[in-house]
Amino acid sequence: MxxxxxxxxxxxxxxxxxxxxxxxxxxxxxxxxxxxxxxxxxxxxxxxxxFRNPKREADNSDNHILAPVDGKVVVIEEVYEPEYFQDKRLMVSIFMSPINVHVTRYPVNGVVKYSKYHPGKYLVAWHPKASEENERTTVVINNRIYGEIMYRQIAGALARRIINYAKEGMRAVQGKDAGFIKFGSRVDIYLPLGTEVNVKLGEKAIGAKTVICKKINE
CATH class of the missing domain: 1.20.5 (Single alpha-helices involved in coiled-coils or other helix-helix interfaces)
Incomplete structure (x- = not known):
């Protein structure tokens, strides 16, 4: 497929x-x-x-945040997010090489509160300034357990187009198709401070399958 x-x-x-x-x-x-x-x-x-698009069924649980893409976990750190939250968040970054599946999937259920495209440069995706200077889209979803969760699609050195299906006001369904990034790229997930992360640096993530965060409420 x-x-x-x-x-x-x-x-x-x-x-x-x-x-x-x-x-x-x-x-x-x-x-x-x-x-x-x-x-x-x-x-x-x-x-x-x-351009392969393997069919995957997500757990569809509000108690988990799933990986939005396939790739390698390259960053887990506390950062300042200036665009939407304007405060500190826990960022988990997943780097996609050209051989990875490049479909972006919604990491949580909820309502899309914010969706914005930013034109920009095409630095290599792992460059520290890529999340601020590269072509990118920022999406915020309000989830009933975690509150507002942000993910950011970031184009890499080879990418020239980001596809984003998320529109403000629409309902996001965990694991469903949220867009596509053509060629090498990265996706950052911004979580509330104190969120328990279930992945480690260097770990291989699978979109709609790998649990990025464990539940924080019973």
């Missing part, structure tokens, strides 16, 4: 690969012809795997 945001790119890639295969008949050097076909097919496979 592939994400709808990749439909155009996948179609163009298929056309190009077919064109390369037909054009290769004009090449008389056998090894060069085969090599060109193999490269074209490898490129197609890379595009298909990047």
């Amino acid at each position: 592939f994400h709808k945001e990749g439909a155009k790119i996948i179609l163009i890639t298929l056309i190009l690969v077919v064109a390369v295969i037909f054009a290769s008949d004009l090449i008389t050097i056998q090894w060069l012809r085969i090599g060109l076909i193999v490269l074209a097919l490898v490129f197609l496979v890379l595009i298909l795997q990047f």
Whole structure:
């Protein structure tokens, strides 16, 4: 299953690969012809795997905050959040390499209170200033257990477009499709101070499956 945001790119890639295969008949050097076909097919496979969208069923529990994306946990620290909260929050950052699934999923149930797109630079996603200077979207969801939870999609050095489906006033359903980031990127989650984190630095997170935070209320 592939994400709808990749439909155009996948179609163009298929056309190009077919064109390369037909054009290769004009090449008389056998090894060069085969090599060109193999490269074209490898490129197609890379595009298909990047836009894959595995079906996942979330726990759909207000007592847990789930990972919004697949990737590696690279930051767990207390930071000052200047855009919306304007106070200190616990930030958990998940870095996505080009080989990860790039679908963004809602980490919690609730009502979207804030959703804003920011154009910006394309620093590498793990750069300290990427969350403030790169192209990004900021989404805040009000959850009945945790209160307001923010996640921020951040474009990386290769990314040139962030897709965000969250609109203010809409209801977010945990684990459901919330958007897409094309190519290398990162997502930051901002949590209330004192939230118990269930992941460690370097851990592999799976979107809609990995529990980022344990329940704070029974």
